[in-house]
Amino acid sequence: MSVNTQLHKDAPLLEVKNLETAFSIDGQYYNAVDNVSFSVKPREIVGIVGESGCGKSVMSLSIMKLLPKGIGKIKSGSIHFEGVHLEKMSDKEINSIRGKDIAMIFQEPMTSLNPVFSIGFQIQEVLFNHMKISKKEARLKSIALLKSVGISRPEKIVDEYPHQLSGGMRQRVMIAIAIACQPKLLIADEPTTALDVTVQAQILELLKDIQKVNDMSVILITHDLGVVAEMCDEVIVMYAGKIVEKTDVDTLFHDPKHPYTKLLMGAIPRMDEDVEVLSSIKGIVPSLKNMPKVGCKFAARCPQAMPECTSITPILAETDEGHEVSCLLYPTSRPREGVLHNEYRG
Amino acid sequence: MNTEVKETTTNIRDKRNNDVLLEVRNLKTYYPIKGGIFRKTVAVVKAVDDISFEIKKGETLGLVGESGCGKSTAGRTILRLLDATDGQIIFDGEDITNIRGVSLRKVRKDFQMVFQDPYASLNPMMMVGDLISEPIRNFTNRSSKDLKPEVMELLTKVGLPEDAYYKYPHEFSGGQRQRIGIARALALRPKLIIADEPVSALDVSVQSQVLNLLKELQDEFDLTFLFIAHDLSVVKHMSNRIGVMYLGGLVEVAEKSSLYAEPLHPYTQALISAIPEPDPRKKKERIILEGDVPSPIDPPKGCTFHPRCAHAMPECQQVKPTLKEVKPGHRVACHLYN
Numbered sequence: 001m002s003v004n005t006q007l008h009k010d011a012p013l014l015e016v017k018n019l020e021t022a023f024s025i026d027g028q029y030y031n032a033v034d035n036v037s038f039s040v041k042p043r044e045i046v047g048i049v050g051e052s053g054c055g056k057s058v059m060s061l062s063i064m065k066l067l068p069k070g071i072g073k074i075k076s077g078s079i080h081f082e083g084v085h086l087e088k089m090s091d092k093e094i095n096s097i098r099g100k101d102i103a104m105i106f107q108e109p110m111t112s113l114n115p116v117f118s119i120g121f122q123i124q125e126v127l128f129n130h131m132k133i134s135k136k137e138a139r140l141k142s143i144a145l146l147k148s149v150g151i152s153r154p155e156k157i158v159d160e161y162p163h164q165l166s167g168g169m170r171q172r173v174m175i176a177i178a179i180a181c182q183p184k185l186l187i188a189d190e191p192t193t194a195l196d197v198t199v200q201a202q203i204l205e206l207l208k209d210i211q212k213v214n215d216m217s218v219i220l221i222t223h224d225l226g227v228v229a230e231m232c233d234e235v236i237v238m239y240a241g242k243i244v245e246k247t248d249v250d251t252l253f254h255d256p257k258h259p260y261t262k263l264l265m266g267a268i269p270r271m272d273e274d275v276e277v278l279s280s281i282k283g284i285v286p287s288l289k290n291m292p293k294v295g296c297k298f299a300a301r302c303p304q305a306m307p308e309c310t311s312i313t314p315i316l317a318e319t320d321e322g323h324e325v326s327c328l329l330y331p332t333s334r335p336r337e338g339v340l341h342n343e344y345r346g
Numbered sequence: 347m348n349t350e351v352k353e354t355t356t357n358i359r360d361k362r363n364n365d366v367l368l369e370v371r372n373l374k375t376y377y378p379i380k381g382g383i384f385r386k387t388v389a390v391v392k393a394v395d396d397i398s399f400e401i402k403k404g405e406t407l408g409l410v411g412e413s414g415c416g417k418s419t420a421g422r423t424i425l426r427l428l429d430a431t432d433g434q435i436i437f438d439g440e441d442i443t444n445i446r447g448v449s450l451r452k453v454r455k456d457f458q459m460v461f462q463d464p465y466a467s468l469n470p471m472m473m474v475g476d477l478i479s480e481p482i483r484n485f486t487n488r489s490s491k492d493l494k495p496e497v498m499e500l501l502t503k504v505g506l507p508e509d510a511y512y513k514y515p516h517e518f519s520g521g522q523r524q525r526i527g528i529a530r531a532l533a534l535r536p537k538l539i540i541a542d543e544p545v546s547a548l549d550v551s552v553q554s555q556v557l558n559l560l561k562e563l564q565d566e567f568d569l570t571f572l573f574i575a576h577d578l579s580v581v582k583h584m585s586n587r588i589g590v591m592y593l594g595g596l597v598e599v600a601e602k603s604s605l606y607a608e609p610l611h612p613y614t615q616a617l618i619s620a621i622p623e624p625d626p627r628k629k630k631e632r633i634i635l636e637g638d639v640p641s642p643i644d645p646p647k648g649c650t651f652h653p654r655c656a657h658a659m660p661e662c663q664q665v666k667p668t669l670k671e672v673k674p675g676h677r678v679a680c681h682l683y684n
């Protein structure tokens with residue numbers, strides 16, 4: 001496999017195609033992630049931004065196959081990771097990949113660590129699961145890992161419990177656990193949202209370093225456009241379960257095309273500019289149950305909406321090279337006859 | 347009233363005049379930690395430790411700092427929801443630090459609070475109409491029915507439909523609930539509103555709606571705000587002047603433009619540099635602070651920031667710096683500026 005990856009340096013590490021993840025509400029399934037396709041190249045940091053309920057976290061749970069059983073399911077689409085289909089794997093098979101090749105960090109470092117086990121135990125758990133390693137080696141390795149995430153006195157911390165650590169330290173421990181088996185892909189779901197700004201700065205710096213040292217790809221899920229600008233190479237903007245815009249970070253911030261992206265940019269108070277009135281988006285995100293079936297899902301809140309926005313579903317298509325937008329203001333997003341039919345059916 | 351200031355300012359937002367509405371002098375709030383079988387006080391948490399500032403009429407003072415710095419405790423102490431350990435709170439010329447009973451009730455009408463969590467701060471069993479009229483009913487003997495027209499007007503003012511009157515809090519989204527909270531705070535036409543992290547639970551697009559609303563209402567009702575938040579860019583957007591808190595103390599107070607253009611305290615500098623800028627072309631020099639905020643039970647001697655400060659000098663470990671005016675209107679507590 002290593003020869004293979006050497007040969008196809010630019011082949012995507014992860015490829016998600018037409019993914020639909022649905023949740024059951026009162027016995028009926030509603031799409032939380034609706035026909036989403038994107039890919040992550042080796043050593044790339046891809047940001048997924050959007051407000052709460054846009055499906056960004058559900059997407060990460062789908063990739064990791066951590067959807068709540070009986071409530072959430074992958075309805076269709078494929079998730080390709082290094083030539084294997086994750087969506088078809090059994091629990092046992094995915095267990096050999098989860099934590100080893102793909103790891104995840106969650107938002108809330110207190111609830112994602114087990115309060116009754118020591119820090120060392122929780123790091124070693126991953127090591128024992130995926131490697132043949134002796135107890136002594138595992139302990140030494142976990143101390144080394146703690147050191148690599150910038151924890152001072154790792155020999156002591158290894159025997160301490162989560163409640164003895166501060167929020168920033170806990171997030172460092174989470175990162176140590178995530179990188180224990182040198183994953184190729186790290187999914188970080190709002191890794192700094194619960195932290196203070198100065199601690200956030202520390203953790204972002206650490207994530208950047210670790211990404212370089214370990215040659216990882218990262219999917220960074222966040223609602224904070226500042227964090228995206230700071231960290232990412234490529235950015236995906238999601239709204240109501242769909243990708244509305246996808247491009248590289250520089251283009252996104254200097255030439256945003258989708259009305260939603262533009263409004264989002266104007267809604268954040270900036271440090272470097274003074275504006276009297278922030279742009280705001282009227283109304284709220286429709287709930288899963290009340291989602292419009294046809295047309296653009298943002299139409300009801302969009303200041304540039306046209307009559308056809310509620311009847312024609314826009315498709316995500318390239319307007320410029322490497323810049324994909326899903327909005328009827330751009331002719332490329334208008335579906336051709338055949339596709340139109342398809343979309344109506346869904 | 348100093349009308350001259352009002353007329354000369356071209357900026358409509360700058361409705362400040364020189365009448366001080368609130369003055370806080372050497373305010374301290376300590377929480378006792380009880381231990382042992384006799385619940386003796388074994389230690390104190392110095393949540394707010396000797397802070398002084400003033401807010402002028404029509405002004406917004408932002409109070410910013412990281413979790414545990416005492417900004418919320420300060421807000422609650424000023425509202426007399428917590429008892430001050432020491433110091434003075436002077437509101438509209440009256441010392442309210444130790445007043446009780448009827449006289450406290452009387453001043454309570456004049457200051458209101460907007461809370462952080464719009465989910466937890468509204469009684470789920472009460473109709474929105476009753477929730478909003480409750481503060482007025484508390485202070486008068488008017489009935490809900492009697493107050494209905496006023497409540498309807500408030501609902502429109504905060505941008506909620508009139509049929510919201512008969513609904514319950516769970517029927518609203520976070521942003522709308524925050525609007526209900528704001529309507530409630532406005533009901534008594536208070537002079538001062540303390541907003542404690544009013545938008546931190548909201549999404550960006552909703553956050554901007556609420557921030558715009560607060561600014562509009564300030565203009566309309568001539569409100570004075572104490573705006574408490576951890577997000578510097580939000581505080582900057584809302585405030586005229588800003589106070590930066592660290593570990594219970596106020597380390598820097600200045601006009602917003604002066605604070606952001608030229609932060610003087612090393613902590614303020616680090617805090618401002620830590621904010622990720624939503625522009626990938628701007629790569630700024632980061633000041634990364636080492637370690638975490640120390641425990642307020644046993645704060646470091648001297649300047650509380652010295653263990654994490656890049657410019658710490660020997661005297662910083664011994665002498666606690668006091669807030670001094672370094673430039674006009676710009677006060678800082680740091681030995682570097684002696």
